[in-house]
Amino acid sequence: MPSIQDVAQLAQVSTATASRALSRPDMVAQTTRERVLKAARQLGYQPNVLARGLRQGETRTIGVIVTDILNPFHATLAKGIQDAADRHGYVAFLFNSDEDPAKERRALDTLRGHLPQGLILVPTSGAREHLKAMPDLPVVELDRVTGRPDATTVTTDNTGGGAAATRHLIELGHTRIGMIVGQQDISTATERHDAYRAALHAAGLTYDPALVLPGNHREDDGYRAAMHLLSLPADHRPTALFVGNNEMTVGAVLAARALSLRIPEDLSIVGFDDSRWAQTMTPPLTVVAQPAYDLGVQACELLLRRLSASGNRTPARVQLPTTLILRHSTAPPARPRSGASGPDPSAAHPPVTPSTGPPRA
Amino acid sequence: MPSIQDVAQLAQVSTATASRALSRPDMVAQTTRERVLKAARQLGYQPNVLARGLRQGETRTIGVIVTDILNPFHATLAKGIQDAADRHGYVAFLFNSDEDPAKERRALDTLRGHLPQGLILVPTSGAREHLKAMPDLPVVELDRVTGRPDATTVTTDNTGGGAAATRHLIELGHTRIGMIVGQQDISTATERHDAYRAALHAAGLTYDPALVLPGNHREDDGYRAAMHLLSLPADHRPTALFVGNNEMTVGAVLAARALSLRIPEDLSIVGFDDSRWAQTMTPPLTVVAQPAYDLGVQACELLLRRLSASGNRTPARVQLPTTLILRHSTAPPARPRSGASGPDPSAAHPPVTPSTGPPRA
DNA sequence: CATCTCAATGTAATCGTTTGCAACTGGTTT
DNA sequence: AAACCAGTTGCAAACGATTACATTGAGATG
DSSP states (O other), X not given: OOOHHHHHHHHTSOHHHHHHHHHOGGGSOHHHHHHHHHHHHHHTOOOOHHHHHHHHSOOOEEEEEESOTTSHHHHHHHHHHHHHHHHTTOEEEEEEOTTOHHHHHHHHHHHHHTOOSEEEEOOOTTHHHHHHTOTTSOEEEESSOOOOXXXXXXXXXXXXXXXXXXXXXXXXXXXXXXXXXXXXXSHHHHHHHHHHHHHHHHTTOOOOGGGEEEOOSSHHHHHHHHHHHHTSOXXXXXXXXXXXXXXHHHHHHHHHHHTTOOTTTTOEEEEESOOHHHHHSSSOOEEEEOOHHHHHHHHHXXXXXXXXXXXXXXXXXXXXXXXXXXXXXXXXXXXXOSSOOOOOTTTOOOSSOOOOOSOOO | OXXXXXXXXXXXXXXXXXXXXXXXXXXXXXXXXXXXXXXXXXXXXXXXXXXXXXXXXXXOEEEEEESOTTSHHHHHHHHHHHHHHHHTTXXXXXXXXXXXXXXXXXXXXXXXXXXXXXXXXXXXXXXXXXXXXXXXXXXXEXXXXXXXXXXXXXXXXHXXXXXXXXXXXXXXXXSOEEEEEOOTTSHHHHHHHHHHHHHHHHTTOOOOGGGEEEOOSSHHHHHHHHHHHHTSOXXXXXXEEEESSHHHHHHHHHHHHHTTOOTTTTOEEEEESOOHHHHHSSSOOEEEEOOHHHHHHHHHHHHHHHHHOSSSOOOSEEEEOOEEEOOSXXXXXXXXXXXXXXXXXXXXXXXXXXXXXXXXX
């Protein structure tokens, strides 16, 4: 790798002038500038980010930690962030926490050594604690929220989305609506859960804890939870399911199939977060859609704005709307027939193996 | 951020000793070492990667460029790489080229400034040219291949996979087998294409160029190409389709649905690359599966091995096998009837039958 | 006891940039 | 002609780590 010394030598100037010609064009005479630029081009000079970062303290780098890069929602967030960062001449370093606070911690430590100027984080339950160790790093919490008092956050309207989904099912005539909800120490999960409960109450329906099962955001959890709910005796079994995230929705659909329940005739399903899978499965899935790419872009721009104008009071919280997209996985409940002679659930071993992702650590 | 100076001061030693206590534990007396370690812990010291990298020339960093992070195949590659890098104490910087040579070029330049010790690249068509500018950077070409004479590569057996897919369709009795193939300047696309042609010839079938349409790897392209092929007059229309990558397969399936063609009764489809979508769509898709996660891991380990033992002749080319996974999107061709006026496919719920994926590592 | 050895530590140079300050140029003002 | 100016350029000091080399001191050896 040619250094700025090589460029300077070839252009017959000092390194100082060479440096200025490249980054402060107006401080140097036109003819010298051209000489330097030409030399740089000729050598294929590329400034050494390490040296520059060391000297300036500015790395033009931001860190990004998502919880699951294989989840299309998170991949889209990441892409939105990277595209936006790129437009502003920043580089985004992407890490993965796999929903594991310990891994998140390690990612943070690694990142810190690279002196990022800011951090965009989809927090795990440990994040609040971890962030205490780095009080002067500007952080944007994305999608979820740690609850730190004056955090900057970019989220979606989980409450509105959860309410819309639940109301939709109620309006179709469902009265036993089950929910598969994420970990209760994750803000999005509790918000969606609360919205579901509130919507039931508002409609005069009772909230039945037996119809609400927790999962850990992954497909398997959705499968297991749905299996349990759908195997309840016919007069307790929910006729509709609201599932709290996209991965678990896949599991729930597979569980319904495994039990030979037809969607939407025997079971209505609303998922959270749209995806190609949701659009193209049969039947196409009714979902609460989130503007994932935009979330990423907003988070990045918000962070960069904070970085440049540290005094300037830019908004600390951005919330984007959700959209209920009606497709064909929801319908009025079936008229109660006698002995909803569903297949014996205990005998029904999953004919469709829930697809597991690559090995999780 | 505390520096090693702060640590040294607190531990009452010189920076040299502090540095040694941290990275050459055996060069320093036990009592001092403990003092330094304690000071470091107390201050939350995290070595400045920039300074270290600058001094040592070693950044313990590798660059990764994939062509589409939103494609689950590529996301899985990236995850495999990052997990493997992490295990070896390396950090992987992930970039996206969006199949665009110009973007790839920019990513390479940016990357270069960060002095990565190696690069893992899913090359675009411009890569061969771009890499000339950086002759001393160790590169592993992943999934695709640029054709540079002594490149290190990690790929899958596209030829075997393409042959298996085509043979499978031939054995079912198909004689008009269409193919939707990727850009012909991408190695995977030509290999799969060649394998398809060879398999036809081996079976005594003629290769009909009219049944082979190119696409640019994205869903839209698959949709358009399939639309075209499936709109041919009934006696020219292919009864089976072999689609050259996962994204285009989605498009092809949607096109078939749009034309109310039942799969597999009216049209058999084999895709390349497995995915959750392929596993859970109706009917579950027959595919040529690739070990994506493993590809990433292998690429990373190969690169790191090359880095450490530069003299040592480690293998330059790794090829992993593909697996033809039979599901339910393929069947013998329909007896030639007139008019494809099948029932509305959206009403048809084919029985869900076991569709176990390949054993995942 | 003088000397040698070796382990432990310190001093200072170094990596490639940026940048405060000084120095030089040629022209303009007093 | 002295003083001043603005526009260019160079010198050299940082940034934070590592490491070649020098130094120290204590114990071993003759």
